[in-house]
Amino acid sequence: MDRMEAVLNEWIWRADLWLPPGTGWEDMEVDPEQGHIPRPRDLTYSVPLTLAFIACRCVFERVVAVPLSRLLGVKDRVRVQAVANPKLEAYYKHNSRQPSENEVSNLSKQCGLSQRKIQTWFRHRRNQDRPTNTTKFCEATWRFVFYLLSFIVGLSSLIKTPWFWDSRECWKGYPKQPVADAHYWYYMLELGFYLSLLLCVSVDVKRKDFREQVIHHIATIFLIGFSYCSNYVRVGTLVMLVHDSSDFFLESAKMLHYAELTCICDTLFVIFAVVFLFTRLVVFPFRVVHSTLIVSLDFFEPFFGYYFFNALLLVLQALHIFWAYLILRMVYKFAFAGKVEKDERSDEESEEEDEQELEDEGDGGNWELSKDSINTKLAILANNCVLNNLTSQRSINSRLPKAR
Known part of the structure; x- marks a missing residue:
């Protein structure tokens, strides 16, 4: 372990990279009675915490x-099971979940089924793999509990600190700043949680902003790890608190949406939108980023770690602008267009495909049934709550060609 740490200190944790010019790791030494001394080796403690979070999540979701x-009345859609077919199942798992027209034609010849039945089989099979409302509710509940507890712990540990009110206090005496035990554990728990999210991202509900979520998790992990090692803990705690302040509102709104508690759901979504836009587009750039970019230069000269840290913060800010755009577009469609045409951040893997396909394209009775169904769904969407944009409402425009 000591040898590995020596190699890391020589090639990665070099003081000239991560600390201001003229300072070294020895300058971060403080009296142990004053607080914790940040060390890169401390990040290894996040690995068992990550595994503990994953285990706790499994137990939490079940128990x-x-x-x-069930208590809130979350209902799962009854799905038609695909008929057992080994050839189609093998093709589904190893080739493609959405075969092209040529592939459907070849499969039709191999299986002795019509192309229509092949397409229906693949539609039913895709729906089987999509997460249920209960699964999505459990995921939202787990995140809600963590974000809420994290925000409460973070706020209670920071509200009495001088840098919570004055950003210049983040840099006074840097890098020789002791880290309180509460802030140390705040860091380790946040790092462990985001590592667990990154490890579980492939099995969680996949949304349309899946790539942005992965980028966000990676940037957050690098930010937490680097800011701890370089003792940017004061400004780092502010970054984490800003993010936690709105996330638990979103997760609670999603929970209530899956439970179809519309009125409370609408209220929480409005609160989330206001808090998100204020914290991510006002507080974060004009308080946190301004402090790291401008105010910090009054206390030390720029160095590699300065540019690296601010680059990650700007990546997060770009993601904030992207998500703010989606939220504002959702609000605009609901408030001014009078309806929600498409989910702006829906569960990509949970969008149910239409089960009411026309079995016979020339059957007039089926056409009338499908037309009535479409008109009914148009009316529902036109009067539904804003939170329909958070889950699995399908685009109305995509239904009309099928009916025609």
């Missing part, structure tokens, strides 16, 4: 989230 979903 708490699932019974809570």
